[in-house]
Amino acid sequence: QITLKESGPTLVKPTETLTLTCTFSGFSLSTEFEGVNWIRQSPKRGLEWLALFYWNEDNRYNPSLKNRVTVTKDSSKSQVVFTMTDVDPDDTATYYCAHSSGWTTDLWGQGIPVTVSS
Amino acid sequence: EIVLTQSPGTLSLSPGERATLSCRASENVGNNYLGWHQQKPGQAPRLIIEDASIRATGIPDRFSGSGSGTDFTLTINKLEPDDFAVYYCQQYARSPITFGGGTKIEIK
Numbered sequence: 001q002i003t004l005k006e007s008g009p010t011l012v013k014p015t016e017t018l019t020l021t022c023t024f025s026g027f028s029l030s031t032e033f034e035g036v037n038w039i040r041q042s043p044k045r046g047l048e049w050l051a052l053f054y055w056n057e058d059n060r061y062n063p064s065l066k067n068r069v070t071v072t073k074d075s076s077k078s079q080v081v082f083t084m085t086d087v088d089p090d091d092t093a094t095y096y097c098a099h100s101s102g103w104t105t106d107l108w109g110q111g112i113p114v115t116v117s118s
Numbered sequence: 119e120i121v122l123t124q125s126p127g128t129l130s131l132s133p134g135e136r137a138t139l140s141c142r143a144s145e146n147v148g149n150n151y152l153g154w155h156q157q158k159p160g161q162a163p164r165l166i167i168e169d170a171s172i173r174a175t176g177i178p179d180r181f182s183g184s185g186s187g188t189d190f191t192l193t194i195n196k197l198e199p200d201d202f203a204v205y206y207c208q209q210y211a212r213s214p215i216t217f218g219g220g221t222k223i224e225i226k
């Protein structure tokens with residue numbers, strides 16, 4: 001059974017770096033075609049895909065984030081870490097990590113609400 | 119990027135009726151790499167259809183997906199109370215992955 005859960009701060013100040021962790025179980029990122037996506041949702045932007053950490057580390061990013069986003073893996077802890085630099089209030093959203101097998105986003109974490117405010 | 123446009127924005131239906139939701143892509147979605155996700159208030163989305171027409175695990179057969187190229191449809195037969203939610207289409211044929219704006223099915 002695959003599970004994913006997001007953790008991290010729920011309040012971040014403008015210009016700071018947001019770091020979120022996705023802790024997962026039930027699959028391995030060493031297995032072919034497995035991946036972990038980061039997706040956010042806000043009333044203004046709807047659902048917005050941000051990044052994908054892929055099994056072969058051929059990671060993908062949404063170019064709209066202009067190189068502000070990075071995803072890395074901590075294999076020893078079955079975690080994927082998401083970082084977004086220079087946040088501003090427009091980055092306020094619920095952030096989800098989600099499993100992919102192949103390219104299909106097939107299971108979502110519960111999400112973590114993040115507010116960017118001074 | 120591939121832009122997905124969903125229609126209608128809201129569907130007002132009664133339990134037992136059929137829902138037909140549309141998702142139109144700005145360009146061809148290769149390999150029919152299109153999914154549908156259901157989201158209820160306060161919950162994360164849940165995959166219900168992948169690759170345009172394949173039901174995800176545990177999804178009842180009253181849900182069906184069809185279409186190819188740029189036009190896709192989600193049909194829900196005999197709506198049950200649990201089906202009233204927001205539905206999003208998603209393409210994963212080309213990066214960046216994109217989502218439609220959603221269709222809300224509300225109780226009439």
